[in-house]
Amino acid sequence: MSRYYSATTTPVVADWTPSHGNLIKGRWEPVIGLEIHAQLKSNTKLFSSSKNIFNAPANTNVSLIDAAYPGTLPQLSRECVELAVKTSLALDAHVYPVSSFDRKHYFYPDLPQGYQITQHYEPLAQHGKIEISPLDGLDYAITVRIEQLQLEQDTGKSLHDIYPGLTLQDLNRAGTGLMEIVTRPDMRTSKEAGILVKKLQALLRAVESSDGNMDEQRVPLGCIDAEVERQITCYENNTPVEQETRGFDASAGKTFRIRSKESATDYRYMPEPDLPRLVLSQDEIQTLKQTLPELPDTQRDRIMQSYHLGVIETRTLMGEDDMVAYFESLMSPGRQAKSVISWTIHELLGRLHSRGIKFSPEVVKSSQLGSLVDCVDQGLISAKVGKSVLDIMIEGDSRDANAIVVEKGWKQMDNRDELEQMCDDILGRFPEKIKVVRGGNIGVLGFFIGEIMRQSQGRANPVILNELLRAKVGLPKDAGTEGREKKDGKAKKK
Structure with a gap:
């Protein structure tokens, strides 16, 4: 099964800094940034009152604006805005008091409007960060900067496998609120990227702004390593690395081209004329900050x-x-x-x-x-x-x-008379093993204890058993412990 992600490359990274020696073939260092789409855990969609319900029957949660009926107007969900603001604050990002919405134009069957409402020019928040430390599984610490967080609407879903030769459209997802979270290219390995995604998932769940599944972002880390190898091969062969969207074939361990990546000019961004600018007071932002739960770190x-x-x-x-x-x-x-x-x-x-x-x-x-x-x-x-x-x-x-x-009837047997009788019985059945214990192989005591535990269905008190057995075979209580202490590097001074 293929998973999809955007592979975007630029010839120069202006703020590149050396990493912790993660060079490939002694000379190549990956420079990795992520663009993550997290679906908001809201009751309704971003710009309509349609319910946001996962796995509902096809086209049962679609309003007129979701289906792009002429004359319909978007109405911004306050709940979606609050969830996005709380996420931004949890990421230690700066929430702007004024942000705006824009239209991103492209044509696709699951986008009935012919454009997506997003925040291209004035995003909701910028300049956050996620700290990764040895406590997260690395041998070193890094800071991954969050470039920005913006609100945007999701598309519908194209269904290709119901009728041969036909593609059906389910618009239940159309208009659902998304947070697009963009990192700076601060990661150098797929392991760092994987930890970043897991930490972001935990943060989203803690804030309860998203379930943290992130759909397309649930990509095997092998896709990053495969793409790194492909791009190294391109550079070593003097082949240009194009800006494009690629998929990942997990069975083959290779990425494959899907389509070229459009530029900002191709999308013909323009301010959304049907929505006013989003204005948040400092009191509103501080009130939401006070509702944040204890964060994962x-x-x-x-x-x-x-x-x-x-x-x-x-x-x-x-x-x-x-x-x-x-x-x-x-x-x-x-x-x-x-x-x-x-x-x-x-x-x-x-x-x-x-x-x-x-x-x-x-x-x-x-x-x-x-x-x-x-x-x-x-x-x-x-x-x-x-x-x-x-x-x-x-x-x-x-x-x-x-x-x-x-x-x-599983209460532990603590009666010393009963346990002593069981010890006598087991020792009488295996006299040769008593000689082995007295000869220095104290580990054989475990055999006696195991046999009695089996006979008692696990009810015999093992501490009392150990004490009784040692006394009956003539061993002091602490016999055999000195060797274990030395083995563990914990020998006591006499």
Whole structure:
């Protein structure tokens, strides 16, 4: 399946600066900028009252102006403007008190007006930035400047596969609000570009201005690398690199020409005569700024500092919608972050992913998982039994862990007399292994513990088992730990 993107090249980049040694073939350095279109998460379209509903039946959300009926006039959506302003502020961009709309003329079947309303001459905001640091996965830090953010309307959708030889038009998407976010050419690798897109997606979702899917921008990073290789080949062969729109064939790993890229003159930009200039007061801008939520970078730093989490753990939490709030709701007094994060991302999220289930706080409620964490940490059940309880919860059981444990009879065995009898039985069955342990192979103790855990269906308390077994085979409590400490580089001084 092909994905499309614009490959625009210019012979000179005036503000080029050397990178961190990412040279290809020892002499070529890519200079990468992105133009990203994010659909606004508004209730209605940008210039009409038609509903903005994804995947609605074809042509069911189309007003007269969406279909370009003569005499109809655009009416700017206040909601769309506010979402775009909040996004601009989150990008640390300067929001202009006055901006304007323009017509961008071109002819295409999914554009019934014959022009697109955009903000070519006076965009809504300019001069923002996104910071990328080692916490995001790079070995160094860079700042990617945001050239501008502008409002514009989307086109309809051409459908080619319904009737052979015919192209149908679905105008549900026509007139939907878009934010065009243009970066400066500050990236040098596809990895930097990929991180930039992911950070922008997270920011858009945090502000709730867009779902962050960005449609055409969901391109495999291989397309950037393939285009870099193609352009290097062109330059080495003294072949001009044209300004054009190219597609990417993922199976072949190559880009292909779609059409030439028009210049600004070809689009015949002109001020939109049916819309007044967009005027925003400083009070309006400041009011919207005060409604901004905690932004991703700030949230990341706070979580790492407050709960002493690692970079990968924090990144995993923030990579799932609603998971940070879910985790923090579990962090009641007395619970350890290390235990909670393990059950949240390793056990719960791991199980959901293996089943192809998207994380949602409703799959296993935080109160349920919290009760499970408490049962394990307080020694009421073993971690092995806890995993079985979690499986039952994921399958739809809405009870807390205590109720499930009582019904299943899974409460951990702490009675020393019972456990001692089990130890005697297993040691009596394998006398030869006792000799191996006494000969210095302390790891064989794990065999005995494993056998007893199997017989008890995971209910036996492993801490008490370890203590009893060591005593019965004549080992001190800390026998075998010195070697492990030295192996880990943590040997204690005597």
